[in-house]
Amino acid sequence: MTKPATETKPTAEKAASLSPSVRRHLGKNLRSHFADCLTEPVGERLEALIASLGKPRG
Numbered sequence: 001m002t003k004p005a006t007e008t009k010p011t012a013e014k015a016a017s018l019s020p021s022v023r024r025h026l027g028k029n030l031r032s033h034f035a036d037c038l039t040e041p042v043g044e045r046l047e048a049l050i051a052s053l054g055k056p057r058g
Contacts (some may be wrong), residue, residue: 019025042050
């Protein structure tokens with residue numbers, strides 16, 4: 001049996017339990033890890049999806 005979505009989402013209380021130094025460390029490492037992704041070109045399919053976000057469906 002699976003847990004309801006409300007039980008699996010992290011709460012602000014849990015996020016606040018990380019010390020500032022741990023949060024800085026995680027942030028620094030995540031930025032370093034994903035830095036290369038920011039310089040890579042976006043695929044055509046993703047560009048099309050992004051372009052369609054502002055358009056009404058129908």
